[in-house]
Amino acid sequence: MSARLILQLAAFLGALGVGIGAFGAHGLRPMLEAAGRFDTFETAVRYQFYHTLALAAVGVLLAARPELRGLGLTAGLWLGGMVLFCGSLFALCFTGYTKLGAVAPIGGLLFIAGWISLLVAARQL
Template sequence: IAAPQADMPTTTQLAAVSGAMAIGLGAFGAHGLKTKVDPAMIKIWETASHYHLVHSVALLAVSVGHGHLSKRSLRLAPPLFTAGMALGAITPIGGLSLIAGWLSLAL
């Protein structure tokens, strides 16, 4: 694997790693877990993998278009996204944190 480009923003690098992880984890769920866990759990895994991939693409879009975002948005959104991921199992706090993170980008 080549070293990252020196001029590539860290958020772009994180988006790329996150996207690769989303694909890898999705494949693991589809191929590695299918015969080992209940089908209902596979459905949960699929949903989580989908959200992960969608947010990876969104992170890439925010990284590429960061010049159009306010500094306040860029300070507020990351903690909200992190809280959303960390608290995802605590319904509805995780989802609400993710929603707040997205809305903070509109500020």
């Protein structure tokens, strides 16, 4: 994955995170609280932002040091984590389908694998 693509994805996911977070905090809060899902929603938004910021940092690092090819793997793992972890929590909040919560740990493992991938890539510095 190229530095340009990583940074573009980070920019998109950051904008999406702001939009989803604001919509949830203002427009959907009563519905989320009534369903007992506001904390779940906040967790999904928070993890999306953490990993979006980290993704942007990886994009900048890869632009500066293109030989660190392992950073593309890091980005891919974090993207997969966002889709599975954050996506399943968002879907759970909006649908109430509790079996979607079983997907979140897989996304969490992808997040962890991404951080380990970053550790391995950083050893090349």
